[in-house]
Amino acid sequence: MDLGSFLQYLISGLTIGSTYGLTALGFTIIFNATRVINFAQGEFVMMGGMLSVFFLSAMGAGLFPAIVLAVTCTTLAGVVMERLVIRPVQGANVINIILITIGVSIFIRGLVMLFLGKDTFALPPFMGTESLNFFGATIIPQSLWILTITMFVLVGLRIFFNKTIFGKAMLACSFEQKAAHLVGISVDRMVMLSFAISALVGSIGGVILAPITMTSYDVGILLGLKGFAACILGGLGNPFGAAAGGLIIGVLEALGAGYISSAFKDAFAFIILLAILFVKPSGIFGKAEIERV
Amino acid sequence: MKKILMSLLAMFVVFTAGNVYAGDSIKIGVVASVTGPASFLGEPERNTLVMLEDQINASGGIMGKKLEIIIYDDETEVNKAVLAADRLIRRDRVQAGIGGTTSGNTLAIMSNFTRAQIPLVSMAAAERIVNPVNPWIFKTPQSDRHAVTRILKHAKAQGYQNVAILTVSDGFGQAGREVLRELVPEMGFNLVADEIFGPRDTDMTSQLTRIRNQSPDAIICWGTNPGPAVIARNRQQLRLDIPLYMSHGVASRRFIELAGSAAEGLLLPLGRLAVAEQIPDDHPQKGLLLDYISQYEERFNAPVSSFGGYAWDALMLIKEAIEKGESAEPKSIRDNLEKIQGFVGTGGIFNLSPEDHNGLDESSFVMAVIEDQDWKIVSE
Amino acid sequence: MEGKKGIFSFLIFVVITFGFPWMLTNDYYLSILILSGITAIGVVGLNLLLGYAGQISIGHAAFFGISAYTSAILTTNYGLSVGTGIFSGIALSSVVAVIIGIPALKLKALSLAMATLGFGLIVYIFLNETITLTGGPSGFVGIPRFNILGYDFYSDLAYYYLVAIILTFVIIISLNIINSRAGRALKAIHSSENAAMVMGINVARFKLFVFVLSAVFAATAGGLYAHYLSFVAPSSFDFHFSIKLIVMAVLGGMSSVWGGVIGALFLTSMPEFLRIYEELETILYGLILILCMMFMPQGIVGGIGKLSGFVMGMFSRGGGRNE
Known part of the structure; x- marks a missing residue:
């Protein structure tokens, strides 16, 4: 096999995988705070892209202000969601909360479809469309943006969780809510913060991906699915495992399409995922078994 | 125990209420994917049909009868398409059908129309819809x-x-x-x-x-x-x-x-x-296309697409067949659809026959x- | 108490199910009831798995699909009888359920959800891409209508009764399991697997039993579906359908066999009522789901139980009792 093709598969896998990873990060942050999988996570990603397009075209804002507005709105949507439908049912059966999040995702999708339309939209790339040569493979500037911003988000989160008081408090909540409460941490506020951060991270993913893959009201479903797979693969509860899981799935798909069969590439990725789960149920980077629900 | 009784009772009340009776109008039923992944096709199709319904009724309907178009959105889901087709045939008792938007949905609802002996004009491309020829099924897009x-x-x-x-x-x-x-x-x-x-x-x-x-x-x-x-x-x-x-x-x-x-x-x-705009002025389709485009864009304030044209052709072919046979009976519509020759539509010039239920060729x-x-x- | 009440509920179900359809003013509703009934057969099985054994599966659409396609292919391409086709579909689904169930059921909660989800996606891709066998994305046409011993269920009323009878059987089987030793074992597994194991319950075997049983029910429904619509396409058995099955089970009421029936009926017929709102339909659907789960955590069955308890309580002091 030639190096150029291999690198090409790798680049496209890492690019797409980054957004799976960012989606997976969102899942993990909310899971750690609430023990719930938020099925509306994919919709945060969708909102990031769709709202950017909306602010850019309909409101005539510049690209950068449009993106900031979109990310802010999505983050607020995350907070509103927590306040309106998650906090009132605290302590409910996990499957019920999961269904509520499914309801929220359907609701958001319906709203976006109604107000922003059913079409697919493209967001202009942040900088240039001319692709660069890289050892026989080509890479577009937006791919570099995606990889760089993903790295920044990861580093930022790491600093947040390890160095800031809020981050430490959130970590404490994820280990033991009662104890966290006893030492004076407001669990409610931390849960809300987790929704805000998840929505923020998800919408950033949506924004950076939209110039490459385009966006429409229903892109959240597939991204949510892949993101969920990524965070289970990486070991549920481990944010960096989740990001790595996303990259692995992205690369597996690209290599599958390149070397095996483009028709069965998704099946290929999922078969490997199942095999890993059966051998190591806690995921690649998972430590202890997660045994709630 | 009462819970089951009560909920089933509620269903009973809802289900038995309301029944639709056929009036003195020509009813044409449409199954279109107005939402979902194929909405880019289904939406212009729906718009076109709504526009034509108004235009035809404003100019006296078909043979003096009011045209009533009933449109159901299948959300690009096969199940919903089948249910919608069923509903058109059994509840609304339509005389002819248009749809579905996608090939998959058309293939799924074909048997309902064949069984009920009601003609269906599909707006989907797949050749399998009209080859082999099913006596009740037609389609307007080029194969x-x-x-x-x-x-x-x-x-x-x-x-x-x-x-x-x-x-x-x-x-x-x-x-x-x-x-x-x-x-x-x-x-x-x-x-x-x-x-x-x-x-x-x-x-x-x-x-x-x-x-x-x-x-x-x-x-x-x-x-x-x-x-x-x-x-x-x-x-x-x-x-x-x-x-x-x-x-x-x-x-x-x-x-x-x-x-x-x-x-x-x-x-x-x-x-x-x-x-x-670019086709020669003497081309038979030119005038018709320009009219359709300006009417559509004026009414919906959106650019026209070829897909809406599929719906235009479907409805106008049915209208032509009704007027040709001077009857809105499903059987007569079917028989007369097969006899249409040289009909100028948006997709091309249709020459239908018992062997060809599409009526277009590559020159379209x-x-x-x-x-x-x-x-x-x-x-x- | 449970027995008496159960028998009473069951009698009401039988009377309404079998006495009701010929009163319908329009046979369009019959097709909705048939589809609800077929789906209910699958949801009752999923309910056993989810509500009683506490195991989640986001891949149950696959069992519908495997069986529907097996039967479709055998009857249409190889001329086998519909009975044989459906039976083979069920058999193949249960074999697949055993193969996937043994490793998957060792997984906990969300990992299990992921494994079943992945399984469902793989089956979906397989149905989509093996075009020579399944007809691919545009579907499989020309499946014969259900017939047995020379009688074909061409009329919808006949098909309705067929589905109703099978649903009744499925309910009887489920109620019996719940009230048997196996049912108590399941409840024990649901509350604590470790405790159940200590008590000498073969947890793995019971979990697998319910998983396969729910797959058998789903496969039965898949066969009935294929021979009712005469058409199957992979998109009918995708990830969304698996999610919808779970929503039906939980929305109806997880800890009740009737919940599965009510959930399937409610969610299959609801879009018909929401249709008049057109563009708002999706939003309303999401909203209803959110509100139901927030204010009726026990599902519709639980909610109605509460409501009827409340109404009873108004009339007779202390008479209302919640479940």
Whole structure:
């Protein structure tokens, strides 16, 4: 096999995988705070892209202000969601909360479809469309943006969780809510913060991906699915495992399409995922078994 | 225990209430994918039908009877299409049907109409809908065979030898792929690569890299938005200069918007609706197309697409058949649809017969190239 | 108490199910009831798995699909009888359920959800891409209508009764399991697997038993579906359908066999009522789901139970009792 093709598969896998990873990060942050999988996570990603397009075209804002507005709105949507439908049912059966999040995702999708339309939209790339040569493979500037911003988000989160008081408090909540409460941490506020951060991270993913893959009201479903797979693969509860899981799935798909069969590439990725789960149920980077629900 | 009683009772009340009686109007039922993945097709179709219903009724209806069009949205879901068809036939008792929007949904509802002996005019492309001929089923869009033939004739004229195909894994792509795999060798080309992409896939560089390694003279891509736009962009990213043919599935402005500069130089077969301004003034379709475009754009304040034209043709063919047979009985509509000759529609000039329930041929397409973000007819 | 009440509920179900359809003023509603009934057969099985054994599966659409396609292919391409086709479909689904169930059921909660989800996606891709066998994305046409011993269920009323009878059987089987030793074992597994294991319950075997049983029910429904619509397409058995099955089970009421029936009926017929709101339909659907789960955590069955308890309480002091 030639190096150029291999690198090409790798680049496209890492690019797409980054957004799976960012989606997976969102899942993990909310899971750690609430023990719930938020099925509306994919919709945060969708909102990031769709709202950017909306602010850019309909409101005539510049690209950068449009993106900031979109990310802010999505983050607020995350907070509103927590306040309106998650906090009132605290302590409910996990499957019920999961269904509520499914309801929220359907609701958001319906709203976006109604107000922003059913079409697919493209967001202009942040900088240039001319692709660069890289050892026989080509890479577009937006791919570099995606990889760089993903790295920044990861580093930022790491600093947040390890160095800031809020981050430490959130970590404490994820280990033991009662104890966290006893030492004076407001669990409610931390849960809300987790929704805000998840929505923020998800919408950033949506924004950076939209110039490459385009966006429409229903892109959240597939991204949510892949993101969920990524965070289970990486070991549920481990944010960096989740990001790595996303990259692995992205690369597996690209290599599958390149070397095996483009028709069965998704099946290929999922078969490997199942095999890993059966051998190591806690995921690649998972430590202890997660045994709630 | 009471809970079951109460809930079933509630259902009972709702289900037995309300019954629809046929009035003194002509009822035509429509199953269209107004929402869901195929909404880019279904929405202009619905709009066109709503517009025509008003126009026809404003000018006295069909044979003095009021035209009533009942439209159900199947949300691009097969199950809902079948339920909607059932509802049109049994509850609304329509005299003729139009739909579905997609090939899959049409294939799913065909048996309902055949069983009920009501004619159905589909707005979907797949050849399987009318081949083999089902006495009750018709369709208005050109078949994939016509589009493929048009593309391959163009490729032949350029002297291309080796062809790669890249098709989407849904009903549209599958139908195209079947015809491509048949006609590419038949017309003397070598099929050097046969790649697939998913309808919601967001990166096709892997498939294009594989194709590049086979160094074909041309690539033919069969899909509907957004996949082909991604492919056009990926082709630009990979700096592939192999000519890329698209299908008529992306004959909308939206595709050019999505693909941006990557759309430049792409070739595709188009119905004349998309390039109405450019066709010669003496072409029989010209006046009709320009009227339809201005009426549609005025009413809906949105650019027209070829897809709305499929609905225009379906309804006007049924109207023609009713007037021809002077009867709105389903059987008479069916019989007279088969007799329509030389009917000028948006998609082409229809010549229907008991053996041909589509009535178009490849001359209903022109080849176009995308230049300066617009289509240009290429002379052959 | 449970027995008496159960028998009473069951009698009401039988009377309404079998006495009700010929009163319908329009046979369009019959087709909705048939589809609801077919789906209910699958949801009752999923309910056993989810509500009683506490195991989640986001891949149950696959069992519908495997069986529907097996039967469709055998009857249409190989001319086998519909009975044989459906039976083979069920058999193949249960074999697949055993193969996937043994490793998957060792997984906990969300990992299990992921494994079943992945399984469902793989089956979906397989149905989509093996075009020569399944007809691919545009579907498989020309499947014969259900017939047995020379009687074909061409009329919808006949098909309705067929589905109703099978649903009744499925309910009887489920009620019996719940009230048996196996049912108590399941409840024990649901509350604590470790405790159940200590008590000498073969947890793995019971979990697998319910998983396969729910797959058998789903496969039965898949066969009935294929031979009712005469058409199947992979998109009918995708990830969304698996999610919808779970929503039906939980929305109806997880800890009740009747919950599965009510959930399937409610969610299959609801879009018909929401249709008049057109563009708002999706939003309303999401909203209803959110509100139901927030204010009726026990599902519709639980909610109605509460409501009827409340109404009873108004009339007779202390008479209302919640479940």
